[in-house]
Amino acid sequence: MKTSERLDRLPPYLFAELERKISEKRARGIDVISLGIGDPDTPSPHEVVGALATAASDPSTHQYPSNRGRPEFRDAVAHFYERRFGVMLDPAAEVIPALGAKECIFNLNLAFLDPGSCALASDPGYPVYSGGPLLSGAEYVPMPLVPERQFAPDLSAISGDDAQRARLLFVNYPNNPTGAVVPDGFFDEVVAFAREHDVLVVHDASYTETTFDGYVAPSFLETAGAKEVGVEVFSLSKGWNMTGWRTAAIVGNREAVEAYWKLKTNIDSGMFEAAQLAAVAAFEQAADFPREMSQRYERRRDQVVTALQEIGVDVTPPRGTIYIWAPVPDGYTSASYCEHVLEEAAVVVSPGSSYGPSGEGFFRISLTLPDERLAEAVERLRSSLSA
DSSP, rough: OOHHHHHHHHHOOHHHHHHEEEEEEEEHOOOOOOOOOOOOOOOOOHHHHHHHHHHHHHHGGSSOOOOOHHHHHHHHHHHHHHHHHHOOOOOTTOOOOEESHHHHHHHHHHHHHOOOOOOEEEEEEEEEEHHHHHTTTEEEEEEOOOGGGGGGGGGGGSSSHHHHHEEEEEOOOOOOOOOOOOOTTHHHHHHHHHHTTEEEEHHHHHHHHTTTTTTOOOOGGGGHHHHHHHEEESTTTTTTOOOGOOEEEEEOHHHHHHHHHHHHTTTOOHHHHHHHHHHHHHHHOOHHHHHHHHHHHHHHHHHHHHHHHTTTTOOOOOSBEEEEEOOOOOTTTHHHHHHHHHHHOOOEEEEEGGGGGGTTTTEEEEEEHHHHHHHHHHHHHHHHHHO
């Protein structure tokens, strides 16, 4: 059986060997604690669950949905953007539901890239920023995120050839995996670059509602001229503990939103309408839930950062996301350190190199564990790192 060339272009899955070792250890009865995946450990808001139950009992939601989404969903997203960010959206033309941020970002690659073109992708970054262009038959050009630049790419370092070939530019703040927040003025630089090179900006806003220390994350669309050159993908997955619901929206530039909709009409049949109505309840009846979750993650962040700093890890407390991004100890690569922690402490952390070349030398810890399990994992890491 021969797979497609586009599938063959994908790099090997770095976690495959780790997953094999995890399964092997658990089969031997070893208690492995995973800090590798950012999947909230607490339930979705009860208002959301109740709204789903009510809507799912309505037979009218059992039929094919519209790819454009229910008016209630689009209105709720628009009202949220006005209330939260001061951004005005036309719900009829500038809002479309998406089956999670991952689906939306990937399909934008199919909608805008051709062989010979490329996407400019944050490095390290969410793997779909690099995998999506490859599966679309195009290329991706990594934009290194380094501590010296507050984990913001240097747009002036992009070559003229790459800028000319580029059709998409992926950015993400608060940033996964680094936890960085957008530096002052950076979004203005992005708008200017996009205008100059006719590039569509795609801002992944999956973590804007998970922030700490009084920081309030902006929308890219708040930036002057942003709607002329870009879209934002807003997800309810992390802020409202709805990873399994696959509820998100693409908002912003109406031509880009229309192109996404045109592609989706040929790929899927839209979001279950009961899930759309549950998302409406999240926006309207559980508006304070993300702040409550942020307080929980902030407490966990402090716990992990303190423990790492006590044993000499030079880690900076993030002001957003559900992750800790930390340098590996001397003498290790990202992958070898994560293997060491698994072998010596039965704890799983993510190697930074799995998020792109510039992630080498770092590892990522997810804060999505019950407090007592996170505390145990931290103690195991402490023992492993101080050994």
